[in-house]
Amino acid sequence: MKYHHENYDGTGFFGIKGEQIPIMAQIIKIADTIELNSSLKEMYIEDKQRVQAFVKIHENTMFAPRLVNAFIEVSHTPYFWLDLKDEFINFSIRRNMPNFSMEMSLSKIHDITKVFSKIIDAKSRFTQKHSSKLSEKAATIGGVYKKPADEIYKLMIAADLHDIGKLAINNAILDKPGRLDEREFDIIKQHPYYTKLSLQEITGFEDITEWASNHHEKLNGRGYPFGKTGQELDFNSRIIACLDVYQALMEERPYRLPLTHKQATEILDQMVQEGALDKVITDDIKRVFKE
Numbered sequence: 001m002k003y004h005h006e007n008y009d010g011t012g013f014f015g016i017k018g019e020q021i022p023i024m025a026q027i028i029k030i031a032d033t034i035e036l037n038s039s040l041k042e043m044y045i046e047d048k049q050r051v052q053a054f055v056k057i058h059e060n061t062m063f064a065p066r067l068v069n070a071f072i073e074v075s076h077t078p079y080f081w082l083d084l085k086d087e088f089i090n091f092s093i094r095r096n097m098p099n100f101s102m103e104m105s106l107s108k109i110h111d112i113t114k115v116f117s118k119i120i121d122a123k124s125r126f127t128q129k130h131s132s133k134l135s136e137k138a139a140t141i142g143g144v145y146k147k148p149a150d151e152i153y154k155l156m157i158a159a160d161l162h163d164i165g166k167l168a169i170n171n172a173i174l175d176k177p178g179r180l181d182e183r184e185f186d187i188i189k190q191h192p193y194y195t196k197l198s199l200q201e202i203t204g205f206e207d208i209t210e211w212a213s214n215h216h217e218k219l220n221g222r223g224y225p226f227g228k229t230g231q232e233l234d235f236n237s238r239i240i241a242c243l244d245v246y247q248a249l250m251e252e253r254p255y256r257l258p259l260t261h262k263q264a265t266e267i268l269d270q271m272v273q274e275g276a277l278d279k280v281i282t283d284d285i286k287r288v289f290k291e
Contacts, residue, residue, distance in 0.1 A: 004028040009061045018064075030055070030063050030071060040084045048081060101203070106153035113160035120163050124174045126253050127163070134240075134247045135159035137289070141239055141281070144288055151236075158211040158240055165194030165213075177254040189224040192216050211236045215244045220275035238278040242268070245277065246285050261290060 003014060003025035010017025021029075034040075038051050052075055059068040074080050083092035117131035138159040142152035166174065169191050173184045180188065196213035199205050214237035217223035219230035223241075233241070249264035259267075268282040 001025075001028070004032060007062050008064050011061075026064055026067055030067050033058075033062065034071075040081075041086055043081045043084070048075065051075070106150055106157070110153050110157055110160070113157045116164065117160035120161070120167065123166055123169075124171060126175065126251065127166075130247060130251060131160050131163055133251075134162070134243055137243045137247060138239065140288060141243065141284065144284060154208050155211065155236060155239065158208045158236075159243070161199060161208070162195060162212040162215045162240060162244065163191065164198050165191035165196075168194045175254055179255065189216070193225040207236070210234070211240050215240045217241060218271075218276040219278065222276065235278075238281055242277050242281045242285060245271065246282075246289070 003012075003016065003021050006012030006014055006016055006021045006025060006029065008017060008021065008026070034051060034055065037054065038047070043051075052072055055063060055068055055071050059065055063071075082088055114132070114135070117135065121127045121129060121131050135156045138155040139152055142155050147155070169187060173180065173187055176184065192213045192215060196209060199209040199212060202209070211234075214226070214228065214233060217226060217228045217233055217237065218241070219233065219238075221227055221229040246264055246268060249259045249267055250261070252258045265282070265286045268277060268285065271277045272279045272282050
């Protein structure tokens with residue numbers, strides 16, 4: 001990942017060249033460059049030839065000769081281009097991806113998801129510590145409810161990854177200084193759905209996926225994207241949802257300054273009265289984070 005923008009001739013950011021660049025970085029480089037410079041959804045013969053010519057022209061400058069030769073070889077077969085079409089790409093990935101799995105402890109997984117949370121939060125300058133702060137608060141509240149260590153780790157992992165779906169949302173919407181219009185808000189409401197899609201294929205993440213993707217659901221059924229009601233929302237989903245509202249209110253946003261604890265909890269109380277949030281959890285948030 002670090003070196004995937006390096007050029008084979010050494011003119012990249014880090015100045016390494018040739019086989020000093022890890023082969024995996026070189027492969028990502030050629031794939032990334034082709035994808036960015038082409039519309040792969042619909043490729044006709046002239047489009048394929050143009051891509052092949054582009055790759056060949058940049059041999060020894062952008063790309064290693066062996067990668068250029070490999071690309072030219074595989075790209076001569078029709079199935080290569082068909083696999084890249086939107087309707088086939090997922091099947092292609094599954095067909096070609098090695099069957100690999102690794103068992104890890106929840107604490108080790110949390111070490112990884114902490115890194116992901118930083119990537120997610122860096123999407124917008126207004127959320128630089130949102131997921132990490134939410135994760136800390138989830139651990140604190142989990143301790144208040146005397147949950148076992150594994151369950152607390154799951155809560156923290158869910159908090160780390162709850163906004164991963166925002167990576168699919170345009171920053172023009174995330175950083176808009178004024179009120180979102182109806183269309184923009186409709187797009188924002190999609191991000192927990194993308195969170196669920198991103199996490200649901202991971203074996204052992206069933207609870208984590210549920211809690212993370214429910215973070216904008218409301219007890220009164222007026223949340224999004226699934227419109228679940230209180231009967232469908234388990235206690236840990238409610239924890240993440242309540243903490244997410246509280247943490248967001250305590251942070252700066254394009255349209256307002258951060259609120260105080262008192263101001264934030266007054267809004268939580270109002271949402272409880274509207275039937276949106278769990279009163280037990282919001283009362284504990286008011287007490288535990290008062291200082």
